[in-house]
Amino acid sequence: MIRTLLARAGLVATATFAATVLTAAPAAAHGADAPDGTDYRTRATGVTPQRPGLEVRVVEAGARLELTNDTGRAIEVIGYSGEPYLRVGPDGVFENSRSPATYLNRTIAGDTALPAEADPAAPPTWRRIADGSTARWHDQRALWQESAPPAQVRAAPDREHRVRDWTIPLRDGADPVTIGGTLDWVPPPDAYTWWAVTIVGLLAVGALGLVAAAAPAGARALSALGALLVVGGALAVGYPVGRELDAGAHGVGGVLVGLLSGQIWSLLTGLGAIAAGWYALARRPAADFVVTLAGACVALFAGVGNAAVFARSIAPVPWPPELARVMVALVLITGTGATAAGVLRLHAAPKTPAPTGPHPTGPR
Structure with missing residues (x-):
């Protein structure tokens, strides 16, 4: 019976995953192309004059800038050709x-085709967006857009490098204002070490x-297993x-x-774990089955x-x-480890012996 339930649950989980992949919509709270991580550190140093x-x-690990204007006046962000781009005000x-x-600026790659109406020399046509x-x-002035790293990074990729100082012009009425910032290359970690530690950990839990x-x-x-899964689920909720x-x-x-619009699966699987x-x-009945299914979901969607x-x-946190x-390592360790442990426990569960009794046809 348990094996039948497990097989059916596997089919349901597979179908759910396929539907999720095929129908996933872009995240609404953060940008649709928000990175899962980057090796370029973007910092804003301030506004001049203050x-x-x-x-x-x-925000978003450097993918976007956030400007909050509580001055009571409209502030304009100037575009790449010196034209008004954004207006933020009361x-x-x-x-x-x-x-x-x-x-x-609709994508982080800056690859959107320009419509015929885009003309930096034309008078602005303002459209309310928020x-x-x-x-x-x-x-793009605060990002590294090239596919290859800068020359100094290619020469010494294991060292931190200042890629450039950047500025973005603003306008406060007739007064020019500038946002200043820096863009640095930060050497990435050794991913193999993190994966090795994760694999050793999940094998220990699976044992x-x-x-x-x-x-x-x-x-x-x-x-x-239950305690570990509670910890993994809490981390799976905390990360998004x-x-x-x-x-x-x-x-x-x-x-x-x-969370509900852009991180729903990570949130739900974390709560489920x-x-x-x-x-x-x-120690409820069928707990092994529940642990197996929840561990697989949290490892997949949140890990x-x-x-x-x-x-x-x-990291984007x-x-x-x-x-x-x-x-992330602990989510993978607890989720995948709980799945492996649950499968082993289901396989090792004692079988109920078949009932014994007289032969249905009676003694010969």
Whole structure:
């Protein structure tokens, strides 16, 4: 019976994964092309001259800039040809549909085809795109757009390099203002080391499945799996929360909107792993099956989906990249390890002996 349920659950999980891949929509809270990690560190050094109430910061691991204007006046962001590109003020955020930057900045690669109406010399045509006083946008002046690293990086890739200092012009009425910042190359970590540690860890967790299902050793092993899965699920929820905060989400409501629109699978599988862990701690019937399925889902959607951070020096979260790698490694270890352990425990579960009795035809 358990094997039949497991086979059916596998089919359901496979179908769910296929549907997710085929129907996945771009994230709404953060950019659709928000990176999972990068080796280029973008920093904003400030606004010159200073304007009280005008703040700029880098979000999405450097992929976007965020400008918040609480000065009470409209501030314009100037495009690549000196034309007005964005206007941020008390009445909301507007983009100039005649500015080429409006279209080029829609993707991090800047590869959007320009429509015929894009003309930096034409008078601006403003289109409202958001309420509030905060704008976020890709800006090629703060990014490295080439596929190959800079020459100094190719010469010494194991060292940190200043790629360039960058500036973005603004306009406060008739007064020019400038955003300043830096772009640096940061050597990536050794991904093989992180994968090796992860594999050793998940094998150790999976070894819990070798403990027979009989009490008391089997019961203790099941409780250990449950506790580990609760930890992995909590980390699987915490990581996308960090991504939303790094993408500029403000307050509980902003984070929830971002999670539900752009990080829904990681969130749901993390919560499911926590629930499955508690189920195993309570030693409920079919707990091995529940642990197996929940572990596989959290490893796939919250672990593998964020594993790019193993090979990137800058992580899309507001805490150190080393901590981000540890979190992803633990999600993979607990999720994949719990799956392996659950399968082994299901396989080792004692079989119910067939009933014995007199031969149906009676004695000969």
